Amino acid sequence: MTTTGLDEFALLDETWRAVTPDAARRMLIAAAHAFAEKGYHATTTRDIASLAGMSPAAVYIHYRSKEELLFNISLLGHETSLALLNGIEGGDAAQRLRTAVSAFAGWHAEFHTTARVVQYELGALTPEHHAEVAELRRQIEQRMRSFIADGVAEGVFDVGDLKGATLAVLSLCIDVARWYQPGGRRTPDEIGALYADLVLRMVRPAG
Amino acid sequence: MTTTGLDEFALLDETWRAVTPDAARRMLIAAAHAFAEKGYHATTTRDIASLAGMSPAAVYIHYRSKEELLFNISLLGHETSLALLNGIEGGDAAQRLRTAVSAFAGWHAEFHTTARVVQYELGALTPEHHAEVAELRRQIEQRMRSFIADGVAEGVFDVGDLKGATLAVLSLCIDVARWYQPGGRRTPDEIGALYADLVLRMVRPAG
Numbered sequence: 344m345t346t347t348g349l350d351e352f353a354l355l356d357e358t359w360r361a362v363t364p365d366a367a368r369r370m371l372i373a374a375a376h377a378f379a380e381k382g383y384h385a386t387t388t389r390d391i392a393s394l395a396g397m398s399p400a401a402v403y404i405h406y407r408s409k410e411e412l413l414f415n416i417s418l419l420g421h422e423t424s425l426a427l428l429n430g431i432e433g434g435d436a437a438q439r440l441r442t443a444v445s446a447f448a449g450w451h452a453e454f455h456t457t458a459r460v461v462q463y464e465l466g467a468l469t470p471e472h473h474a475e476v477a478e479l480r481r482q483i484e485q486r487m488r489s490f491i492a493d494g495v496a497e498g499v500f501d502v503g504d505l506k507g508a509t510l511a512v513l514s515l516c517i518d519v520a521r522w523y524q525p526g527g528r529r530t531p532d533e534i535g536a537l538y539a540d541l542v543l544r545m546v547r548p549a550g
Numbered sequence: 551m552t553t554t555g556l557d558e559f560a561l562l563d564e565t566w567r568a569v570t571p572d573a574a575r576r577m578l579i580a581a582a583h584a585f586a587e588k589g590y591h592a593t594t595t596r597d598i599a600s601l602a603g604m605s606p607a608a609v610y611i612h613y614r615s616k617e618e619l620l621f622n623i624s625l626l627g628h629e630t631s632l633a634l635l636n637g638i639e640g641g642d643a644a645q646r647l648r649t650a651v652s653a654f655a656g657w658h659a660e661f662h663t664t665a666r667v668v669q670y671e672l673g674a675l676t677p678e679h680h681a682e683v684a685e686l687r688r689q690i691e692q693r694m695r696s697f698i699a700d701g702v703a704e705g706v707f708d709v710g711d712l713k714g715a716t717l718a719v720l721s722l723c724i725d726v727a728r729w730y731q732p733g734g735r736r737t738p739d740e741i742g743a744l745y746a747d748l749v750l751r752m753v754r755p756a757g
Contacts, residue, residue, distance in 0.1 A: 382589030462728065463670060507736075507744045510729075511722060518725035521669065522717075529714075537714045544752045 358423050358454060362415075367405040369395045371419075374412040378460045383413055383467045413464060414472040420461035421479035424450050428486040436494035437543060443490045444512060444542045445535035451519040452531035458520035487513055491546060501548035512542050565630050565661060569622075574612040576602045578626075581619040585667040590620055590674045620671060621679040627668035628686035631657050635693040643701030644750060650697045651719060651749045652742035658726040659738035665727035694720055698753060708755035719749050 362368035373395035377386045388409050392399040406412050427446045431439050451458045468476060488509040494500030502508045519534055529537070569575035580602035584593045595616050599606040613619045634653045638646050658665045675683060695716040701707030709715045726741055736744070 381591045384588045384592030503747070504744060508748065511745065511748050514725040514729060515718060515722050518721040518728070521725070522721060537711060538718065540710070541715065541718050541752050544754075545748050547751075547756075549754075 358419065358457065362419070366395075366397065366401065370397065370402060370405055371412060371415055374409075375416050375457050375460050378413065378416070378464060379456045383409075383460070383464045388412075410467065410469060410472070413460070414468055414476075416457060417461050417465070417468065417472070417476050418479070420454070420457050421476055421483065423454075425479055425483050425486065428483060428490075431490070436490070436497050436499055440490045440494060440500075440546070441539040441543060443487060444516060445532075445539040447487070447513070448516040448519050448538040449531040449535035451516055452523040452534050455520040455523045458517070462517055462520060484509060484513065494546060499548075500546040502546050508546065512545075515542070565626065565664065569626070573602075573604065573608065577604065577609060577612055578619060578622055581616075582623050582664050582667050585620065585623070585671060586663045590616075590667070590671045595619075617674065617676060617679070620667070621675055621683075623664060624668050624672070624675065624679075624683050625686070627661070627664050628683055628690065630661075632686055632690050632693065635690060635697075638697070643697070643704050643706055647697045647701060647707075647753070648746040648750060650694060651723060652739075652746040654694070654720070655723040655726050655745040656738040656742035658723055659730040659741050662727040662730045665724070669724055669727060691716060691720065701753060706755075707753040709753050715753065719752075722749070 359368050359372055362371055370391065374386075374391045377390050377394055380386075381390070386409070388402045389399045391409070391412065392402050395401075402412075406415070424447060427450055428443055431442050431446070433439075434442070465473065465476065488505060491500060491502060491508055491512070492505060495502055495505065515538060519538075523531075523534070566575050566579055569578055577598065581593075581598045584597050584601055587593075588597070593616070595609045596606045598616075598619065599609050602608075609619075613622070631654060634657055635650055638649050638653070640646075641649070672680065672683065695712060698707060698709060698715055698719070699712060702709055702712065722745060726745075730738075730741070
């Protein structure tokens, strides 16, 4: 493979491993970086090919269009973060909510490049692709809401507006992708721990 | 004035009133809408002129470059939201924090188009302009931090990590600009009230 502008570390990353063959994965990672850098509309398939160290024609072997690249990045991002939430079980309601917030906020730090594309370019998806992604977003919302609702049912959380609190918790975690900088003051794990503490404070009953 | 794609309501908006003459204000509002829609890099000064119902050459009478339009939008957005926070005084620490969160979150709903440009296109500013905006961001952070610190000093708030809590509060409010939709489930005022409640819960001492 040629040397490109692509962070080689990203190629080894767990999130992208399911994408095969290698060339398709390389293309998808290049697209995520280019979209995050310049925005979806200002990025050409030529930019993506060049970043991936491939010919422009090679893009179309794996993806029909630039939008299909965006859709695949968006699917992968949503499926990965949903899987994190779906994998949480056992413990009491407070432990599950702590783990959920920590994992979801941490993911948005660790995968901030992908997360920015996923969160800020939803409007560029075709209506059909948007509907598929919206369904995954509904599942993420439901899952986070169920962690809070469990604690309310058990009487250990006190939440006036369950939908509102869920919205705020998800929003808090998602915005990490905007401000997070690698090598900054806090690591993804530290952000996860801080946010889990703050959210647990939000839902605890009045003293 | 010609009929354009520009929301005429925006032209009457309080936020933009300080921009004179009218043509410069019209241009700036058009730029904010175009940047929010397509992203800064994909927007041309021709797009902006067309949206403002003016000739491409007219842009350069008021602004030297596309980046100067972005810088002016960014300045206006940061100055307006800082002024909201600076205007809060009187009452006790809890009341001031409630008002601050309500106003800051509400602003990011009401002015979500401007706020998205302001928040997501920081990277496109020149280093000099970026430094000016970063100074305003520091002042916003300090002001929000002081509202929390006042309550800690008075013993009515209990916050383990003051900087971390401030970061989370600002981030929560800013992300409203991403998900808010006019005509959606919650009005800007309702979002402000919900978020003020959640933040007050975050900082209250353990029972």
